Amino acid sequence: MMEDKQSFLDLQVDEQASTQLTEASRWAKFLGIVVLIALGITVLMFGMLWNKLDELFSPYGEMDVESIRQTKIGLVFFLVIIVVVCGIMMSFLVRGANSIRAGIRRKDQALFNIGLGQFRNYLAMMGVLSVLLLLFSLIGFFVR
């Protein structure tokens, strides 16, 4: 009796919630895939322009070979970090979207919860990154 009352009072994934969550996960998956494609294109373009980077740096004063090499290594390091971080974030988003949609379709509570967990991971990672970015921009703001 107590359990019945509890389940009746509990929040449900009703028709409206199902529709909204399915749409949300569809857009989330789309966003994740678009970002992953954009990252892939960026890496490809970087690879294609690798040999032309020396010409790009030449207008900015006289740079010796060692400085150009160090700048290129720095750029690669920066790009790898961005690709890895964004890749992990987008994988959370895509996997979460898939799990939520499958969970709703199959009415699988465990899968649905896994999807919510992946979305939580995405938001948590984004939160940490935004705090770090704010700290860096504040340092830049007060140093200038």
Add this chain to the structure above:
Amino acid sequence: MIEQENQSSDLFGDLTIDPMAKQYLRSMAGWAMVIVVVSVIGYIFSIIDLFREKRPASFSRAEGFDMGFTQSSSGAEVFTSLFSITIGLLINYFLYRFARQAKAGVDGLSQSQLNSSFGNLKAYFMACSIILIIAFVLLLLGAMVLGTRTAMQ
């Protein structure tokens, strides 16, 4: 008998927001609020940075004379920054509404608020996707124009 049980199970919905889902939703709402607050602080500093007087430009001292010129933001720079901030605020508004309504829905067992929060989550992802696509198209167009100019020279 089994059929009847299945029907009643479908009627009341097999999926519920169980304790684990509630925990995830609370956590999502918390992180979403962190993102919103941090973004708004960042926008405030961006606006201050846009209008504050910057260091004298290096060219003004190139010949050893400090002419007192200051490097100020151009009109285009101000417009671009304000436009970006407006779009950022719009996106964060959806995230803020999601965070507030999801927390209120889970804590107050309000089905309508929870459903509304999912609607805002959808709007957030939709806005992010559309803006990303527009930025991507503009970037491609810019690259094409640059490529054409370089080829013509």
